Amino acid sequence: MRALLTLIALLAAGPVGASGIEVSRVALELESQYALSLDDGSTSQARAIVRPSVRLQLPARWTAELELRGEVSGSDTGLGALAGYDDASRPWSPDGEARVEIEQALLRWRRGGKRLTLGKQTLAWGVLDGLQVTDRMDAVRRREAFFTEPRPDRIARWGARAEFRAAGLRVDAVVLADGTVDQLPGPQDTYAIRAPRLRAGLPASAPTPPLAFDVPDAPTLGLRLSRSFGASELGILVIDGPDTEPVFVDAGGAVGLTYASRTLFGATFSRSAGSRVWRMEAAWVPEQPFNLAGPVLTVDTRRRVLGGVGLDWRLPRSLLVNAQLAVDRAFGDDLVRPRTDVIATLRAERRFANDRWRLSSELLGSLTDRDGSLRPQLEWQVNDILRLQLGADVVWGRARGLFGQFARTDRFWTRLRLTL
Numbered sequence: 212m213r214a215l216l217t218l219i220a221l222l223a224a225g226p227v228g229a230s231g232i233e234v235s236r237v238a239l240e241l242e243s244q245y246a247l248s249l250d251d252g253s254t255s256q257a258r259a260i261v262r263p264s265v266r267l268q269l270p271a272r273w274t275a276e277l278e279l280r281g282e283v284s285g286s287d288t289g290l291g292a293l294a295g296y297d298d299a300s301r302p303w304s305p306d307g308e309a310r311v312e313i314e315q316a317l318l319r320w321r322r323g324g325k326r327l328t329l330g331k332q333t334l335a336w337g338v339l340d341g342l343q344v345t346d347r348m349d350a351v352r353r354r355e356a357f358f359t360e361p362r363p364d365r366i367a368r369w370g371a372r373a374e375f376r377a378a379g380l381r382v383d384a385v386v387l388a389d390g391t392v393d394q395l396p397g398p399q400d401t402y403a404i405r406a407p408r409l410r411a412g413l414p415a416s417a418p419t420p421p422l423a424f425d426v427p428d429a430p431t432l433g434l435r436l437s438r439s440f441g442a443s444e445l446g447i448l449v450i451d452g453p454d455t456e457p458v459f460v461d462a463g464g465a466v467g468l469t470y471a472s473r474t475l476f477g478a479t480f481s482r483s484a485g486s487r488v489w490r491m492e493a494a495w496v497p498e499q500p501f502n503l504a505g506p507v508l509t510v511d512t513r514r515r516v517l518g519g520v521g522l523d524w525r526l527p528r529s530l531l532v533n534a535q536l537a538v539d540r541a542f543g544d545d546l547v548r549p550r551t552d553v554i555a556t557l558r559a560e561r562r563f564a565n566d567r568w569r570l571s572s573e574l575l576g577s578l579t580d581r582d583g584s585l586r587p588q589l590e591w592q593v594n595d596i597l598r599l600q601l602g603a604d605v606v607w608g609r610a611r612g613l614f615g616q617f618a619r620t621d622r623f624w625t626r627l628r629l630t631l
């Protein structure tokens with residue numbers, strides 16, 4: 212991994228055109244994020260992000276891409292904990308308010324329908340928008356819970372990916388050697404996890420104890436086969452490796468977070484029909500690790516089934532409606548979490564003035580916990596360089612709920628992005 216990173220850095224620093232190497236793109240993205248709490252008017256987020264990137268055209272159908280991410284935070288929202296990162300991917304952070312991370316580092320070869328990608332990368336195999344049914348390969352930033360865009364906010368990991376066609380099928384095979392699992396918020400951050408169902412039954416009012424992360428060293432393997440049938444596409448997949456959801460364990464008197472290995476079998480289906488696009492996903496995990504209810508930290512495996520359906524519907528006057536419903540079923544009566552979770556999302560979006568303005572609103576809700584969030588947003592693409600976004604996150608529910616645990620984090624936010 213270090214050798215690959217060094218190679219890309221040397222190529223980026225080399226002379227333009229030397230040995231057939233050409234710089235095809237150099238970009239710099241600057242973004243500021245600011246939010247005010249609707250509860251007391253205080254600053255709930257203040258963050259600046261810098262993303263420099265370079266793309267090189269190499270001989271023999273190879274390209275190289277490098278993108279860095281620098282962040283500075285000046286609020287209690289925080290930049291999230293780093294304990295869930297593998298050493299190979301851990302950002303450099305001189306203090307808790309600034310860090311630099313390799314967002315992407317790739318060597319890519321293409322020829323016809325064949326593609327080989329080496330390096331730090333992300334991938335999404337699901338067809339639903341933001342609901343993770345089969346989309347459970349990538350590590351995810353959860354430092355702002357569900358209130359990110361795009362959702363989920365993926366963390367790239369080091370590995371190799373091969374895509375090609377065989378026997379009429381599109382084959383996508385992945386090996387990720389990077390053990391990074393997720394990025395949780397700090398215990399004092401705005402979006403620190405409080406729901407008992409996500410803390411092994413610990414009451415929402417109890418402070419989170421110091422945690423010891425057990426970052427796995429096992430690789431994650433994935434294989435997806437897909438085929439198109441006219442306006443439809445069917446895919447089947449299998450993912451084997453450390454889970455992206457932790458369980459709490461007894462770590463010799465302390466409380467530990469561990470990410471046990473599991474195997475997920477899944478299927479996806481999408482179909483276009485005029486102005487409508489239907490999407491469906493299903494997943495089965497025969498041995499999913501769960502925390503069990505009881506006076507001590509106990510972990511056992513149970514069967515788990517997930518499924519979801521979504522509809523994209525393009526209406527007149529540039530109006531798009533997206534509705535989704537997902538069910539997460541765990542088998543067993545002794546779990547900390549509910550046996551069945553039902554999550555629904557509804558999004559309406561309209562573009563106007565030649566797509567320079569976009570007005571949207573998203574409703575997220577748990578039918579199990581009877582809580583949710585409303586997220587209106589207005590976006591103005593001022594020109595090719597400048598984009599301005601205004602929005603709000605309004606949350607309701609009880610502290611034990613999936614969304615309700617953040618019921619006191621209502622905020623009005625702005626984002627300003629410059630792309631140079």
